[in-house]
Amino acid sequence: MTWRMRFSVSILVVYTCLVNYKEEQTSTDTYNLKMVFPKQSTPSPRRDTAAQAPFAKVKAYLMKELSTGRWPPGSVMPSEPELVAQFQVSRMTVSRALRELQTEGFVTRVQGVGTFAAHLGLVSSTLTLPDLQHEIVSSGHRHSVQVHMAQEERCSAALAAEFHLAEGTLVFHTLVVHFDNGIAMQCEDRFVNPACAPDYLATDFNQITPTVYLRTVAPLWEAQYSVEAALPTAQEAALLGVSAATPCLIVLRKTANADVPITLARQVHPGDRYRLNGHFKP
Amino acid sequence: MTWRMRFSVSILVVYTCLVNYKEEQTSTDTYNLKMVFPKQSTPSPRRDTAAQAPFAKVKAYLMKELSTGRWPPGSVMPSEPELVAQFQVSRMTVSRALRELQTEGFVTRVQGVGTFAAHLGLVSSTLTLPDLQHEIVSSGHRHSVQVHMAQEERCSAALAAEFHLAEGTLVFHTLVVHFDNGIAMQCEDRFVNPACAPDYLATDFNQITPTVYLRTVAPLWEAQYSVEAALPTAQEAALLGVSAATPCLIVLRKTANADVPITLARQVHPGDRYRLNGHFKP
């Protein structure tokens, strides 16, 4: 399924541990507390709609009618010629409005058949995986790192398969901890394909993070992600300064450029300090 | 920041518990194993590019040159008239190519100034939050639910604030566990604004899940998400049949239609059974 939308996201950093609510409470109270969202600043500029372009008017009209249920999911919507007549605009204009709605997932179009209201609910919503350093800095906090390892290694069979390399080939391996105002937020274990970034190990990660450096040498063109909750390894717990029983949010990322794998990373975040947040609106 | 892309996602359901690797191993081995992605079927149809439309050719050309670093982030790219001359197409055609690249976040355009290569790395990538039932069913598994609670309640102060209602107003409250082939995958605790779905409690959740039902009565038009790793409550652990020390992936979702809050949900997934997966390519 395709989902295209304007999508603004922010990362929430929780310093204080989440309160341990008494679990003996009635379920109602327990859940009420656990389900309250963090307060948001919500600047919400709401730009002036001043002069709206014709294609935007058509699009806004269709969006509004869709939201009121005028065209239930799966039903036929007006054709391009009908909208041309209704709005007295050229076909290119309504075409653009409809194409954008299709791109955003609100309608389905089939050549030779027509335009249909989409089954919105079937579409999953998106959440961004933010760049930690960028978010820390842009929120006015101080970002720092500790480099615990930066070396060459011969890769294992499993790793070799991921990188499409022969077992035993040299790869770069770093282990870096990221801090937000001195608090450990992420333990990043990363392997890098030397062919893509020969100078990787020579980089001063206190000046430029692995993620940022890799961007400069190889634009990101494909990525695979996985987000899960699990316990940290003993080493990770020690590096993060948390108990080995602390649930962690773990992000695995693998990026490639034109089928050449660039890097494989495991980013471990203490569950009580880090959370992925997303706000989604059409 | 705006991020628009074609984005395909799948949910991975892990039945067997993740293997507990020996943590006494060298860090290299430990991480290699923990960082391997699950094998994917990757059907990857790779549609034939057969006859590519002119606007698509221009777009593909610009994408390719961008990926090779011809225009470093922030640098000036060819203007519309230049591309018109180069490709011998009309301005509308190159305009569409550039507009789509802008929508997808690859270029930045400023009226009166020009088109610039975007700072790709600053853009965060997206991940979808899939609809559990839909994913279970579409993967050929059997989806079932257990309804543990479905009642009216007077809402607490915190909940009332979330719903923009007065404290003590009646709201609907359900507690449902979702199973994939009999294995508990999600414990969903949900509050619903009665004004939006008066018949919510009369629904047979064995036939139609809360999410699906709410879609039918109120199209989703705005949502707020939060994903975190934490321990389940004692009740959740019992309902899911896991230890209270099991790290869980917890999704909070709040949806609203035109500023009217519809529902607030807390979805708790055992970390060793559920994972969010995303594959991202331009």
Next chain:
DNA sequence: CAGTGGTCTAGACCACTGA
């Protein structure tokens, strides 16, 4: 001022679907 992007028009040809 020249150059840029933002948008629109009126017409066109095409591929596709379903009666």
Next chain:
DNA sequence: CAGTGGTCTAGACCACTGA
């Protein structure tokens, strides 16, 4: 076959920027 969407053209007017 008539109706649909997919796309393109050649020209146009405009707002905006920076010299």
